[in-house]
Amino acid sequence: MQRPADASRRAWPKKPPPTPFAVGGLIGLVVFSLVTSWDWILGIGFNPLALPGEFRDSNPAMVEGLYNVTDAAWRESYVDRLRGAFTDPDSPWVLSLDSRIGRGLVETVQIAVLATIVGSALALPMSIYNTRLGAASSTRLAISKALNNTIRSIPDVIWAVLFVVLVSTGALAGVLALTMFTIAVVVKLTSDIIDGIDMGPVEAARAAGASHAAAMRTAVVPQILPGYASFSLYAFELNLRGAAVLGFVGAGGIGQAMDFYWSRLDFEGVSVVVFVFLVLVIVVERASIAVRKRLV
Amino acid sequence: MTRTETPAEERLREQLRPEKPFARFRWTVTILLAAAFAWSALTIDARWDRLAQIPERTWNFLGLLIQDASLGPLVIALEAMWESVAIAWVATLIGVVISFPLIFLASVNVANRWVVLVVRQVLNLFRAIPEIVLAIAFIPFFGLNPVTAAVAMGVSSIGTLGKLSAEIVEGIDRGPMEAVAASGGGWLAKLRWGVLPQAMPEIAAFWLYRFEINIRVSAVLGVLGIGGIGTFLTQAAQRNYYDRIGLGLLVVIVVTMLIDGASARLRRRIINGPPGELDQKREAAARVQISGDET
Numbered sequence: 001m002q003r004p005a006d007a008s009r010r011a012w013p014k015k016p017p018p019t020p021f022a023v024g025g026l027i028g029l030v031v032f033s034l035v036t037s038w039d040w041i042l043g044i045g046f047n048p049l050a051l052p053g054e055f056r057d058s059n060p061a062m063v064e065g066l067y068n069v070t071d072a073a074w075r076e077s078y079v080d081r082l083r084g085a086f087t088d089p090d091s092p093w094v095l096s097l098d099s100r101i102g103r104g105l106v107e108t109v110q111i112a113v114l115a116t117i118v119g120s121a122l123a124l125p126m127s128i129y130n131t132r133l134g135a136a137s138s139t140r141l142a143i144s145k146a147l148n149n150t151i152r153s154i155p156d157v158i159w160a161v162l163f164v165v166l167v168s169t170g171a172l173a174g175v176l177a178l179t180m181f182t183i184a185v186v187v188k189l190t191s192d193i194i195d196g197i198d199m200g201p202v203e204a205a206r207a208a209g210a211s212h213a214a215a216m217r218t219a220v221v222p223q224i225l226p227g228y229a230s231f232s233l234y235a236f237e238l239n240l241r242g243a244a245v246l247g248f249v250g251a252g253g254i255g256q257a258m259d260f261y262w263s264r265l266d267f268e269g270v271s272v273v274v275f276v277f278l279v280l281v282i283v284v285e286r287a288s289i290a291v292r293k294r295l296v
Numbered sequence: 297m298t299r300t301e302t303p304a305e306e307r308l309r310e311q312l313r314p315e316k317p318f319a320r321f322r323w324t325v326t327i328l329l330a331a332a333f334a335w336s337a338l339t340i341d342a343r344w345d346r347l348a349q350i351p352e353r354t355w356n357f358l359g360l361l362i363q364d365a366s367l368g369p370l371v372i373a374l375e376a377m378w379e380s381v382a383i384a385w386v387a388t389l390i391g392v393v394i395s396f397p398l399i400f401l402a403s404v405n406v407a408n409r410w411v412v413l414v415v416r417q418v419l420n421l422f423r424a425i426p427e428i429v430l431a432i433a434f435i436p437f438f439g440l441n442p443v444t445a446a447v448a449m450g451v452s453s454i455g456t457l458g459k460l461s462a463e464i465v466e467g468i469d470r471g472p473m474e475a476v477a478a479s480g481g482g483w484l485a486k487l488r489w490g491v492l493p494q495a496m497p498e499i500a501a502f503w504l505y506r507f508e509i510n511i512r513v514s515a516v517l518g519v520l521g522i523g524g525i526g527t528f529l530t531q532a533a534q535r536n537y538y539d540r541i542g543l544g545l546l547v548v549i550v551v552t553m554l555i556d557g558a559s560a561r562l563r564r565r566i567i568n569g570p571p572g573e574l575d576q577k578r579e580a581a582a583r584v585q586i587s588g589d590e591t
Contacts, residue, residue, distance in 0.1 A: 019570065025562075033389055036382035044379065044442035044523075046386045051447075055437050062436035110336040117333050153552035155515040157526055158545070161533045165541075166353045172342035241426040248519035249530050252342075258432070267436075274429050282424050 065267020074268070081272050101273055104247070104254035105280060111174045111246070111253050112239040118175075119182025120232040126183065127190035127228075128216050133202070134194065136212060148187050156181040156242045160251040171252030178242055182235045189231040190224060197223045230292045237281075237288050244277055364538035373528060373540065373547045379442060380524035381555070383517075384510035386446040391453025392503050395419075395461065398454070399499070400487055402462035405470065416459070423455030431517050442523040449510055449517070457506055461499045468494040501563040508559050511552060 039045030068074040088096035097106050128134035130148055135141035159177035167173050201219035210218065247255020254277050261269030301309070337344075401407045402415040430448035438444040473490035481489065518526015525548055532540035565571075 021565065021570065032385060036385045042378065044382050044386060044446060046443050046446055058437040066433065066436055107340065110340040113332050113336040117329060149553055150549055153549045155512040157516045157519055158529055158548060161529055165357055165533060166350055167346040170342060171340050172346055175342060244426060244428050245516050245519055270432065274432055278425065278429055281426060285424055
């Protein structure tokens with residue numbers, strides 16, 4: 001049976017028009033995307049349809065150096081170099097890290113370990129201070145927020161450039177740069193969870209006459225410790241990845257080996273370093289994720 | 297003042313304040329961390345004595361920055377920063393467009409369990425590879441230019457965007473999906489009317505957040521010489537152009553903070569809806585409650 005037209009209209013309410021925010025957002029999205037991707041002064045010239053063409057017009061010397069897996073001679077020399085990076089005929093040990101790649105790998109781990117430990121240690125008090133609860137005054141909170149936002153807005157490689165200027169090239173600049181980066185990451189994540197803690201223990205500590213510092217240590221720190229430890233481990237993963245970039249600006253680590261082969265146009269060497277680094281990153285990430293799952 | 301405790305008092309004290317148990321886990325972690333720290337600090341080839349020079353060198357550096365300060369390079373610094381922002385935006389777009397269909401194939405409450413397992417592993421692989429490795433891998437094909445950076449970061453963004461958006465989809469309420477199924481909707485209808493309206497605000501907010509992260513990453517990839525503020529600053533530092541270093545740093549800090557601030561406000565607006573609407577909804581709900589009581 002056919003229903004009367006006005007009855008169905010009543011059953012199906014009119015769809016509300018999109019809000020000005022949605023319309024403006026959509027227009028802004030499209031305009032900004034076109035401006036940034038177009039091939040002109042304000043864009044980078046990204047054309048998804050032309051990408052396959054560029055893919056074919058690749059640089060054959062580089063492709064052959066980086067991954068010429070189908071060539072048997074290339075495979076053989078690749079494996080030789082890989083073996084050469086971790087063995088030394090003069091050394092009594094099976095494994096020797098006294099090669100450009102081996103030393104770079106060890107230095108990368110050392111930089112990441114030092115930066116993570118020092119940075120996380122500094123980040124704990126800083127993140128407590130970065131909340132309304134810990135700062136205990138709106139002026140001090142504003143100062144702390146401004147400081148942390150500044151630290152956070154500088155990318156790790158820019159820190160590395162700065163510290164290379166201040167302490168000259170070497171691993172020390174890398175350690176300092178990643179320490180600042182660790183502080184940025186851990187303070188941001190940890191101060192977010194401090195805002196959500198249970199206030200009961202804090203009130204109990206204050207009622208028992210604890211000083212501000214004692215209240216923070218006994219009532220806040222135990223509550224945030226699992227999260228904080230997990231964030232620090234996460235920062236370690238990020239630091240290990242970040243340490244590859246440091247070498248390009250002279251701040252130590254495996255990036256130095258990458259930069260060395262890169263500047264000599266030895267793409268096979270670059271490929272070996274990148275492969276070794278990738279294995280290290282993936283192994284550490286798997287381990288770190290397993291530990292973090294247990295922590296939280 | 298002091299007097300000896302009676303045995304009863306001692307028992308009471310022990311009951312009130314039990315002895316701290318020996319925390320084996322805590323000790324193991326502390327010792328391991330101390331050992332790792334000591335090994336790294338002692339064997340690393342870092343000249344620790346240079347730490348003492350930092351105050352003096354900072355003072356000199358600041359002096360040079362102020363002495364050479366000029367607004368001359370402002371335009372090229374801003375151009376370089378804009379290029380970084382453009383790279384980050386295009387990379388986010390690539391990540392969004394490719395990860396969007398994958399989100400639903402990676403959520404257990406929407407897709408088949410085996411499909412989810414495979415897609416999740418692919419996303420994890422994209423996430424695990426550092427951006428700089430991807431950039432080096434793409435340079436032979438696209439050359440030393442911003443497009444390479446955008447593609448490398450885009451591929452890397454697919455992993456994080458896909459995984460975290462899938463977690464959002466897995467956290468939604470099943471009710472609307474079941475309602476669509478009950479009224480005869482297919483798989484796509486279920487996604488469109490049952491999943492998207494719930495998950496979309498958070499997913500869109502996460503896209504914006506990824507854009508903020510990508511701005512920093514694009515500065516980092518600049519060290520390879522593929523453009524943006526990273527290339528600008530590393531070259532300025534290599535040549536001791538202090539006017540460019542100072543201005544470049546200022547531009548990075550100010551522009552990053554401005555974009556972070558704007559993006560954070562947009563994200564809040566997307567997730568919370570228009571200002572005041574929440575209160576209106578609560579009021580309306582309260583009114584319904586009252587009128588319901590009356591009847």
